[in-house]
Amino acid sequence: MSAFNLDASANLLGAKAEVGLPAGAPALGAPARPDAPVARDPVFLADGAAGADLLGITEALQPIAQLCSHADTQTPLMIALVGAAGSGKSFALHRLTAAIKDPRAPSGVPASRIVVVPFDGSQLSGDPASAIAAATFQALAHDYPTLVADAAHAGADPAQVASMAAARHDEIHHKLDAEREARDEVDGRRARLAELVLYQTPGARIDAFARANRGQIEGRLRRFDLLAGDPAASFKDLVRDFSGGGAGSRLAIALRSIWSYRGQRRLLAWAIGFFALAFGIARLESAATNGSLAGFGSIVQPAADWLGSHSDWVERLVGGLILFGVLALFVNLWRALSFSATLFRGLRLLNADLRERRRELDASSARLNQRVAVLSAQADSAAKQAEEAAKRVTVAARVPHASSAPPFVIAQPSPAVAARAFMLELSRLIGAPPAGGAPQRLVLTFDNLDALPGDQALNVIETAHAMLGVSCIGVVAFNPAAHIGDSAANDALRARFERLFQIAFNIEGGDEAGKVRMVARLLTTGGAEHRPSLASAPVSIDEPMSAAESTLLTALAPLACSTPRRAKRFLNLYRLARTSPVARPAVALMLAVTLSEDRRTLTETERLLRQPDSELGDPKGPPALIDAVQATRAASKGRIANLDAMLAMNIAKRYRLAI
Numbered sequence: 001m002s003a004f005n006l007d008a009s010a011n012l013l014g015a016k017a018e019v020g021l022p023a024g025a026p027a028l029g030a031p032a033r034p035d036a037p038v039a040r041d042p043v044f045l046a047d048g049a050a051g052a053d054l055l056g057i058t059e060a061l062q063p064i065a066q067l068c069s070h071a072d073t074q075t076p077l078m079i080a081l082v083g084a085a086g087s088g089k090s091f092a093l094h095r096l097t098a099a100i101k102d103p104r105a106p107s108g109v110p111a112s113r114i115v116v117v118p119f120d121g122s123q124l125s126g127d128p129a130s131a132i133a134a135a136t137f138q139a140l141a142h143d144y145p146t147l148v149a150d151a152a153h154a155g156a157d158p159a160q161v162a163s164m165a166a167a168r169h170d171e172i173h174h175k176l177d178a179e180r181e182a183r184d185e186v187d188g189r190r191a192r193l194a195e196l197v198l199y200q201t202p203g204a205r206i207d208a209f210a211r212a213n214r215g216q217i218e219g220r221l222r223r224f225d226l227l228a229g230d231p232a233a234s235f236k237d238l239v240r241d242f243s244g245g246g247a248g249s250r251l252a253i254a255l256r257s258i259w260s261y262r263g264q265r266r267l268l269a270w271a272i273g274f275f276a277l278a279f280g281i282a283r284l285e286s287a288a289t290n291g292s293l294a295g296f297g298s299i300v301q302p303a304a305d306w307l308g309s310h311s312d313w314v315e316r317l318v319g320g321l322i323l324f325g326v327l328a329l330f331v332n333l334w335r336a337l338s339f340s341a342t343l344f345r346g347l348r349l350l351n352a353d354l355r356e357r358r359r360e361l362d363a364s365s366a367r368l369n370q371r372v373a374v375l376s377a378q379a380d381s382a383a384k385q386a387e388e389a390a391k392r393v394t395v396a397a398r399v400p401h402a403s404s405a406p407p408f409v410i411a412q413p414s415p416a417v418a419a420r421a422f423m424l425e426l427s428r429l430i431g432a433p434p435a436g437g438a439p440q441r442l443v444l445t446f447d448n449l450d451a452l453p454g455d456q457a458l459n460v461i462e463t464a465h466a467m468l469g470v471s472c473i474g475v476v477a478f479n480p481a482a483h484i485g486d487s488a489a490n491d492a493l494r495a496r497f498e499r500l501f502q503i504a505f506n507i508e509g510g511d512e513a514g515k516v517r518m519v520a521r522l523l524t525t526g527g528a529e530h531r532p533s534l535a536s537a538p539v540s541i542d543e544p545m546s547a548a549e550s551t552l553l554t555a556l557a558p559l560a561c562s563t564p565r566r567a568k569r570f571l572n573l574y575r576l577a578r579t580s581p582v583a584r585p586a587v588a589l590m591l592a593v594t595l596s597e598d599r600r601t602l603t604e605t606e607r608l609l610r611q612p613d614s615e616l617g618d619p620k621g622p623p624a625l626i627d628a629v630q631a632t633r634a635a636s637k638g639r640i641a642n643l644d645a646m647l648a649m650n651i652a653k654r655y656r657l658a659i
Helices: 008-018 062-069 089-101 128-141 145-152 158-191 193-199 205-212 214-223 231-244 247-256 262-290 292-296 301-309 311-398 407-411 415-431 454-467 487-500 512-516 518-525 547-560 564-577 584-595 599-609 623-635 642-653
Strands: 077-082 114-120 441-447 472-478 503-506
Touching: 062 077, 062 089, 062 441, 062 503, 062 564, 077 089, 077 487, 089 114, 089 441, 089 472, 114 128, 128 145, 128 415, 128 441, 128 454, 145 311, 145 415, 158 193, 158 311, 193 205, 193 231, 193 311, 205 214, 205 231, 205 311, 214 231, 231 311, 262 311, 415 441, 415 454, 415 472, 441 454, 454 472, 454 487, 487 564, 503 564, 547 564, 547 584, 547 623, 564 584, 584 599, 584 623, 584 642, 599 623, 599 642
Parallel strands: 077 472, 077 503, 114 441, 441 472
Antiparallel strands: none
C-alpha cells in the first residue's frame, strides 16, 4: 500500500526539494552547468553504519534518545530496533548512541554520567551472561573502580573475598618492593656512573681508546713516572680524577703537568741551569770587556784578557746555552701538552659514554618512578579493599542469617550465577553509589544478533532482559522476522517480545513514499558521512498530558489495551509519538489501531486510508474501532483529515513489532 497514493516517479523527481537542494538545481539526470563545481562522489558505496540518513532515522529517534537520558525514566527499560536485514538497524543504533551521549542534548542526566556498553552478537554465542557482565565490568573499571570492585563481591563468600583481597594486597606490595629496589639500584648506578663506565663497561669508548693506544699511553705515563701496573687502568684513574673537577680545576691540572711530575721538573731544572749559566757567562764577558774585572787583581786578569780576546766564542757559548734552555722548555711544554691532550681526549670519550648511559638510566628511572607511583596507588586501593572485605567478614559473622544463600552459590558460583549477581549488585550500588561514585545511567546496546541462530539470539535477549537493573537500559537491534513461524507461534512470539521490550522502533516504518525517495536522497548526498543534528525533538517527552488528551486516551483504551502491560505500552508510545508535528488525536487513534489485538481493526483502518476522500470515513466494524473513531472526531473538532490519518499511521507503524 502506498501511504500517500503518490506515483513513484513523481516522488523521485520531487525528491530534490525534500533533501534540501537549492532552488534551481538541475533535476536528476540533467547535465550540470559548465560553471558549477564538480562534486567528488564515491564510485562505490560501503555498507556501514556511517553515511547519509536515507530514511530520516536520526530525527525519528530523538524522542527515544530523550527517554534514555531522561532523569525521570523508570528503569529497567528494554528498547528494540527492529527491521529486516539491510534495513539500517546498525545505522539507527549508531545514531541513537550518539544522541544519548551528546552533551548538548537537553536531559536530566549529564552525558558524562551515562555509560554506554556496546555488544556484538557474534561474541555472545557461548555464555551471554558472563560476556555481558565482563564487558560491563571493563567499561566501568577505569572511572568507577570502587563500584565494580564492590559489585564483583556479590554472591561470594565474604571470607573468601577477604582472603583474595589480602592476597592481592600482598602481591601488589611485593611488586612495589621489587620496583623500589630496581629504582634504588638505578639511582645508585647513576651516582657511580663514571666508575661503571671506566672499569665495568668493556664496550665503552674510553676503554676502546685505552686499549687501542696502549703503547703510546704507557710511554707518556712512564715519562711522568705515573705508571703503576696496567697502563689502561692508570690512564682511567687519571681520567676519573680529571673529570671530577670543573673547568677551572681541569685548567689547573693541565698547567700543573708542566712542573708537577718528575720528568717535567728535571727539564725545568735543566732549562733554568742553561739560562743561568748563559746569563752568568754573558755578564762575565761584559765585565771583561768593560775592564770591570781588573780590580780583582792579577789572578783574574788572565781570564779577563782571554774573555776579551775571545768574545765571539763567548757569544756563541751564550747562544748555545740559551738554545739548550729553550729546547728544554719546549720539550717540557710539548710533553705537558701531549699528556693533557691525551687526558682531554679520554675525558671527551668518557663524557660521550656518560651522556648515553645517563639518558638510558634517566629513562629507566622515570619508568620505574611511574611504575612505583602506580603500584603505590594500587597498593592503597588494595589496602582499602582488604580492610572493607575484612569488615564484611566481621559483619557476616555477627548476623545469623548472613549465609542464608545456598552454599554452592556462596562457595563457588557458576560463571552465569556470578555474572547475574554482579549485575544485580551493580544496579543496587548505582542507586546508592559508594564513595567512588557511580554512573547515573547504564545503557547496554546489542547489535549483529542476526549473526546468531534464532534460539541463541532469543537467549541473548532474554539474558540481557534478566540482567538489567535500576538505571539500566538495554537497546537491542535485531530482525523479528527471523523467528516467524505459524500463526499460533507468531502470537506467542509477539507476546514474548512484548514482555521483553517496552518500546519497539521499526526501522522500516510504513512510509512507502519515503522508501521510494531513498535512491534520490543517496544520489544527492553522494553517500557522504552525515553528521546528524542532535538537537532535541520539537516537543519534550515530559510534557504533561492535557485534559483533552487524557479524555481521548481513556476513550481509546478499549481498542488498544487488554492488559496492564498493553496499557503502559500505549501511554509510553503515545508520549514518544506525539513529539511529531502530526495532529495528536490522529496519532493516538493510529497507535491504538496498531496495538489492537483484533486483526480486523488494522484491516478496516487500512481500507479507510485507501479511500480518496479528504476525511477519514466511518468504519464498518468492529465496535471498538467505531467508538474510537467517533471519540477521535470529537477531539479533532468533528473531522479527521485523511492526510493526518495517513501520516499518523506512518508514525504508529514505527512503534510496531513486524511479526
